Amino acid sequence: MDNLLLMMAPLFSSKLLLVLLFGTLFGLILGVLPGLGPTTGGALILPFTMTLDPLSAIVLLTSIYCAGTYGGAITAVLINTPGTPAAAATCLDGYPLAQKGEAGRALGMATVSSTVGGIFSVVILVFFAPILAKLAYEFGQPEYFALAIFGLTMLASIGEGSPIKNLIAAAFGILISTIGKDFMTSIDRFTYGINELSVGIGFIPVVVGLFAISEMLTQSTLLHQVFKRVALKAVKLPSKEDYKKTWKTILRSSGIGSFIGVLPAEGGTVASLIGYSEAKRFSKNPEEFGKGSIEGIAGAEAANNAATGGAMVPTLALGIPGSATTAVILTGLIIHGVRPGPDLFREQPDFLYGIFGAMLIANILFFIFGFFGAKIFARITLVPNKILWPMIFTVSVCGTYSLSQSILDVWIMLFFGVLGFFMRRFGFSVVPVIIGLILGELVEGTLRQSLVIFDGNWLIFFTRPIVVTFFILSFIALIFPLLKKKK
Amino acid sequence: MNNVRNKKRANKSLPFFFKDEFKVFSVIIIVSTILLISTFSFDTVPPILNRGIQPATFPKGLLVLIIVLTTLIYYLSFKKPWKKEKELPKNFFLTLLSFIFFIIISKTLDFFLAISFLSVFVSYNWGEKRFFYLLLVGIIFPFIVFVFFEMILGLRFPPGIITNLYYY
Numbered sequence: 241m242d243n244l245l246l247m248m249a250p251l252f253s254s255k256l257l258l259v260l261l262f263g264t265l266f267g268l269i270l271g272v273l274p275g276l277g278p279t280t281g282g283a284l285i286l287p288f289t290m291t292l293d294p295l296s297a298i299v300l301l302t303s304i305y306c307a308g309t310y311g312g313a314i315t316a317v318l319i320n321t322p323g324t325p326a327a328a329a330t331c332l333d334g335y336p337l338a339q340k341g342e343a344g345r346a347l348g349m350a351t352v353s354s355t356v357g358g359i360f361s362v363v364i365l366v367f368f369a370p371i372l373a374k375l376a377y378e379f380g381q382p383e384y385f386a387l388a389i390f391g392l393t394m395l396a397s398i399g400e401g402s403p404i405k406n407l408i409a410a411a412f413g414i415l416i417s418t419i420g421k422d423f424m425t426s427i428d429r430f431t432y433g434i435n436e437l438s439v440g441i442g443f444i445p446v447v448v449g450l451f452a453i454s455e456m457l458t459q460s461t462l463l464h465q466v467f468k469r470v471a472l473k474a475v476k477l478p479s480k481e482d483y484k485k486t487w488k489t490i491l492r493s494s495g496i497g498s499f500i501g502v503l504p505a506e507g508g509t510v511a512s513l514i515g516y517s518e519a520k521r522f523s524k525n526p527e528e529f530g531k532g533s534i535e536g537i538a539g540a541e542a543a544n545n546a547a548t549g550g551a552m553v554p555t556l557a558l559g560i561p562g563s564a565t566t567a568v569i570l571t572g573l574i575i576h577g578v579r580p581g582p583d584l585f586r587e588q589p590d591f592l593y594g595i596f597g598a599m600l601i602a603n604i605l606f607f608i609f610g611f612f613g614a615k616i617f618a619r620i621t622l623v624p625n626k627i628l629w630p631m632i633f634t635v636s637v638c639g640t641y642s643l644s645q646s647i648l649d650v651w652i653m654l655f656f657g658v659l660g661f662f663m664r665r666f667g668f669s670v671v672p673v674i675i676g677l678i679l680g681e682l683v684e685g686t687l688r689q690s691l692v693i694f695d696g697n698w699l700i701f702f703t704r705p706i707v708v709t710f711f712i713l714s715f716i717a718l719i720f721p722l723l724k725k726k727k
Numbered sequence: 728m729n730n731v732r733n734k735k736r737a738n739k740s741l742p743f744f745f746k747d748e749f750k751v752f753s754v755i756i757i758v759s760t761i762l763l764i765s766t767f768s769f770d771t772v773p774p775i776l777n778r779g780i781q782p783a784t785f786p787k788g789l790l791v792l793i794i795v796l797t798t799l800i801y802y803l804s805f806k807k808p809w810k811k812e813k814e815l816p817k818n819f820f821l822t823l824l825s826f827i828f829f830i831i832i833s834k835t836l837d838f839f840l841a842i843s844f845l846s847v848f849v850s851y852n853w854g855e856k857r858f859f860y861l862l863l864v865g866i867i868f869p870f871i872v873f874v875f876f877e878m879i880l881g882l883r884f885p886p887g888i889i890t891n892l893y894y895y
Contacts, residue, residue, distance in 0.1 A: 291879055404803075408755070408796045415762075415789045422782040427770045429782060430762070460822040461815060463853055626853035630846035630864040634872050637842055642882045647833065654826050665812055666751050684785050691779035 249594050259296045260598055263303030264605040270304065271311020272617045273628065275459055277324040278308030279674075280451040282568035283444055284635055286575070287642040294576035295594050301569045302595055303602035306358055306548050308565075309508050310606045311617065313350040313541055317343060318618050326508030326544040329516035333529060333536030340532055344476040349534050350541045351610040352478055353490045357542035358603035360494035361501060361549025365556075366596050368502075372557035373582040381693060382700050385686035386710035388679050391504035391560045393714040395672050403718070405668045413676020414683055416441055423681070424688055436648045443571045445640050445653040446677055450670040451564075452636045453657020456629045458664065463625065475614045478534070486538040489519045497543035501550020504675060507563025508544035508551075515543025549599060556580050556592065560679065564671045567678045747812060748804035755797045763790040821852045837887025842869045 249256070270281035282301050289297035312327030317334035330350060337346040379387070392414075396406035419430045420440030431437040478486070493515035500511035519539025520529045529536045551562025552569075559580040561567035573580055578591070585592060609617075640653045660670045694700045701707055769783040825848045833841035847865035855861060873893075876882045884890050 287880060402800070404796050404800050408793055408800070411789050411793050411796070415786060415793070418786045418789070424779075425772050425782050427772070427782045429769055429786060430765065432765075457819060457822055460818045460849075460853065461813075463816070463818055624855070626850050626855040627860055627864055629853075630850045631868050633849070634842050634846060634864075634869045638872050638876050638882075641838075641884070642876055642880055645882065647838075647885055650833070651830065654830070658823065658826070666747060667809070687785070688779045696779055 248597055249590065256296060256299055256594070256598065259292070259300050260303050260601055260605060263300040264307040264602050264609060267304035267307030267309075267602075268311040268314075268606060268609055268613075268617055269620055271308040271323045271327075272314050272620050273623070274315055274319075274321045274323055274621070275455040276452075276632070277312065277565075278305045279447070279564045279568055280455070281308060282565055282572075283447040283451065284632075284639050286444055286568065286572055287639045289572055290575070294573075294578050295591055297572055297576055298569065298578075298595055299598040301572050302552070302599050303605070305565045305569065306545070306599055306602040307606040307609070309545050309548055310351070310354040310358070310541075310610060312544075313354065313537075314347065314610070314614050314617050315621055317346045317350060317537075319621055323621075324508070326512050326547070327540075328509065329512040329540035329544075330537055332516065332540075333531070333533045336530070337532035337534070337537070342532070345478070345482070345534070346532075346537055347610070347614050348476040349478050349482060349486065349537045351475060351607055351614070353486070353493070353538040353542040354545040354610075355603050355607040356490050357494045357497055357544070357546035358548060358606075359600060360491075360542075361498045361546040362596060362600045362603065363549075364498040364546075365549040365552050365599070366593075369553045369557045369592075370585050372553060373585040376558055376582045378706065380704075381686045381690040382704055383706045383710070384682060385690055386701070386707040386714075387558065387560065388683045388686065390710040390714045390717070391554075391679060392672070392676065392683075393717040395504045395675055397717040397720055401667055401669045406672045409663065409668050409670065410672035410676040413673040413678075414680040416446065416673070416677050417680025418684065423685065434648075436646060441652060441677075442643060442649055443567075443677060444643050445649040446656050447564075447568060447571075447674055448636045448640050449653040449656025450660035450663075450673060452632055453653060454660030454664060454670065456633060457657060457661040459625050459629055475611050477611075482534050486535050489522070489535045489538045490542045492518060492522065493539045493542035494546040497546025498550040500543070501547035501562050502553045504554065504560055504562055507565065508547040511547035511550075512540040512544035515546075516540040545603070552595075552599070556584065556595070557582070559682070561675055564674050567674050570678060746804075746808070748801055748809050752797055752801040756794060759790050759794050759797070763787060763794070766790065818852060822849055825849050825852075833885075833887075837889045838885045839869060839873060839889045839893075840887065 266281065266285070267278060270276045270278060282304055285300065285304065289300060292300065309324060309326055312322050312324030313330045313334065315321055315323035316327040316330040317338050320331050320335035322328040322331055334346045334350065337343070392410045393407075396403045396410060417440070419437060421427070421431075421438050422429055428438060493511075496515050496518060497508070497511040500514060501507055516536055516539045519535050520526050520533075523529065523533070523535050525533065525535075547563065548565075551566045554560040554562050555566040555570050557580070559570065561570050570580065578584065578588070636653065637650055640649050641647065643649065660673075663670055663673075690700060691698070701711070766783040766787050769781075771781050771783070825845045828848065829841045829845045832844055843865045846869065847861050850861055850864045855864075873884065877884070883894075886894075
């Protein structure tokens with residue numbers, strides 16, 4: 241009962257409500273604009289959160305996450321281009337249905353299923369995050385090391401693209417985290433005499449570079465593309481028949497999305513693809529998929545929004561991000577002095593339940609905004625890239641510079657922008673780099689601290705049951721794609 | 728259908744050093760090897776203070792892992808060649824060039840001027856010829872962002888010929 245009251249706290253604070261409203265609107269705009277999204281948007285807005293208290297800052301980031309994930313559906317349905325990667329599966333049926341003159345029905349289903357998926361996942365978050373946090377009390381340094389390795393192998397295994405390329409990207413991300421003074425011995429690594437590198441490479445220049453700047457370069461190769469926007473009169477609530485057809489799919493996809501979200505991977509993107517394919521597998525009319533199936537939209541959208549709450553579970557309970565956007569949220573937590581993990585649940589329940597409540601309200605808010613404002617948000621897609629991207633560049637440069645007031649950060653951002661473009665061009669996902677960078681300190685720190693605690697005895701990694709379990713799971717995660725290919 | 732197949736397999740007929748997989752493999756291996764060599768110059772901790780592993784050991788392990796995995800993807804590409812990517816258009820190189828101009832201008836003249844230049848350069852090359860919109864992306868918007876960052880975050884931008892005018 242107390243926790244429920246704590247969850248409702250954002251409703252009674254005008255400041256938090258304002259932050260939620262702004263975050264939801266901003267998230268929707270980011271989601272609607274192809275190439276942007278909650279990860280880039282969250283990274284761009286991170287410097288501004290420094291003017292807010294920790295709860296407001298995280299509420300802002302999580303509302304952007306929830307609304308941004310849904311916003312991608314509007315563009316997917318109306319211009320056949322996913323606003324966010326998580327909405328890619330929504331294009332498959334959303335656009336064909338819109339072409340049949342039923343854009344309102346398609347968006348109505350996307351809005352309802354996203355909201356149900358989102359709320360379902362918040363419920364999962366409220367129940368499971370504290371349980372996971374309690375389990376984490378049993379964890380020592382070796383267990384955290386094994387958990388981080390498990391997270392990275394899962395990311396490589398179920399993330400988009402080739403598992404080996406994902407592993408290379410993750411190892412590269414961890415390698416970036418080793419730049420600067422070694423935290424145990426203060427010995428410089430990869431600094432090459434540049435003093436500013438002694439403190440390491442910041443998270444924001446890398447994220448903004450890999451997402452925003454590399455996307456700007458990608459857009460420069462797509463200027464010839466012409467988007468045809470399907471006209472939208474109004475968003476329609478699904479009919480009784482549609483509900484009858486889709487309620488099972490929505491519930492199934494909500495479960496799938498929440499589960500996939502908990503695993504460290506590309507969160508909503510993978511969840512929506514699995515949600516979509518499972519909807520097709522269980523459907524009585526699988527032949528309609530790809531031609532405007534309402535079940536297809538429900539399956540993809542419920543799953544990608546359900547992944548938002550799921551991805552917050554390991555982020556808050558263990559400090560292991562469940563997706564690229566939660567990696568940004570985790571950075572937000574850290575720069576505001578909040579250390580995620582079991583202690584957070586014991587010491588700051590008001591803070592945590594405030595976040596849970598805010599996510600719940602954000603899901604309701606984007607339902608309202610999406611339902612009544614989709615037509616207006618759809619207009620945002622008309623902003624031409626030749627105006628939009630130079631503006632995003634300005635915000636990226638200023639935002640990156642602002643955190644440490646270092647011009648070197650801006651060069652680093654540009655370097656990672658170019659690198660990110662070529663990585664994506666040759667099939668390397670940039671998400672593992674981000675997760676690797678954020679987990680790097682944990683991986684190396686826990687490995688070395690374990691060896692210090694146990695007098696350099698490597699056998700501790702093979703004798704402790706939880707560690708061995710995580711290593712076995714990591715091994716399974718690595719060979720799973722190979723077995724799947726052989727099948 | 729045949730056209731698509733031919734396009735996808737086009738990469739197969741090229742000499743090996745022109746193929747994307749070889750270029751990617753070479754770049755990663757060369758960079759990783761240079762970095763690996765540089766780890767040997769890291770300072771070491773005397774044995775009496777060294778509990779656990781040396782500071783260079785962890786990055787060395789990562790670099791070896793990257794080299795091994797890169798060799799593996801290159802080996803696998805013999806069985807399944809990568810599809811050939813489309814050639815990059817002129818606009819991509821112009822955008823890349825604008826980054827270089829941005830670095831030079833911000834380093835030598837002014838940070839604000841560099842942003843303005845890049846915004847106008849990119850916008851113009853991407854097809855925007857209307858004066859008002861060039862003014863919007865090149866001066867009005869960056870000015871609003873500058874003022875916003877300066878007032879809200881109390882940020883001080885690096886000195887330069889235009890930024891100094893604003894501050895003094």
